Amino acid sequence: LDQADDAGLDAILLVRGGGSFEDLFCFNDENIARRLAHMKTYTVTGVGHEVDTTLADFAADQRTATPTAAAQWITPDQKEVWQWFEQKRAQLIQSMNARMDQAAARLLQYQSNPYLADPLSWAQKKELELAAVSTRLKSAQASFAAAQQNRLASLRLQLNRQSPQARIQVELVRLGQLDQMLGQSMQEFARGQRDRLCRNASLLDAYSPLKVLSRGYALVSAEGQLVHSAADIQAGALVDVRLHDGTLEAQVLKTNQGRSGAGKNDWHDVQEEQ
Structure with missing residues (x-):
């Protein structure tokens, strides 16, 4: 064993x-x-x-x-072996027939192919098709280019309409008009202010104390304060008398209350200072 x-x-x-x-x-x-x-x-x-x-x-x-x-x-039994061989033979024949059928179908396909049957005619046909496609492509390119040119022109027109340059020109004209109007308004305002100033100056000149002094009146002050009443001053006090053309330094000899004026003898030791 x-x-x-x-x-x-x-x-x-x-x-x-x-x-x-x-x-x-x-x-x-x-x-x-x-x-x-x-x-x-x-x-x-x-x-x-x-x-x-x-x-x-x-x-x-x-x-x-x-x-x-x-x-x-x-x-193994001879009959079984024979049956196995027959089965394998049938399978082999079937497989070979399938291979042959496939090869025959492929051969028919190759024979019916226009390129294999007549390569020159096939190439000429493809050349014609290529020329037709090239013509259509050129036409499409030209149409597309023309459409783009038209679109570009339209966009340029719209851009010019919306261009800030045109708006700037309009605003410049408007600014010039406003500037002119402003100048005229300023001139009118200055003229009005000048007229008003003249009127106020005339009124101020009319009510000016200097005008009153020019008519023979005087302003009396003592120690920098105007004297409004005879009771505000004492005899012997020094006063300043403002006339329209100068000032006087005087001394009060006496005061008379209730009188509207004073004689020339009421003043003494008057010293003028022009």
Whole structure:
């Protein structure tokens, strides 16, 4: 069994024909059973008759009733082999027919291809198609360029209408008009203010104390304060007399209350200071 297991066989048959119990007892040996269980080669037993069973039958990979059955187990039936070959032959024929059909269909496709059938005519046809496409492309380009030019002109017109330069010119004209109106208004305002100033100056001149002084009146002050009443001054006080053309420093000799005026003898030691 060891030599057979190392021989690289497809299967090993352990068989014996019929015999007595003692004749078959060697197949119950423990070493035989253990060796069969550990063998790497496929093992089949066929010991004795169908009713005979040994430990070797349980340890082998397959147990058969007789040696003939063991031989039949590992040998395929000729009919089955023939059927297998027929099946494979039919499959091969079917596969080859399918390959041939595919090749025939591909050949018809190649034969019907205009490029393969007549390459020159195909190339001329494609050249004509290319020329037609090129003509359409040039026409489309020209139409597109014209449309873009028209659109550009329209946009330029709109831009000129919305241009800040035109608006600036309008605003400059308007600014000039406003400047002219402002100058006229300022002149009219200055003229009015000048007229008003003249009127106020005339009124101021008319009500000026200097005008009153020019008519013979005088302003009397003592210690920087105007004297409004004779009771406000004492005899002997020094006073300043303002005339229209100068001032006088005088001394009061006496005061007379209740009188509207004073004689020339009421004043004494008058010193003029022009």
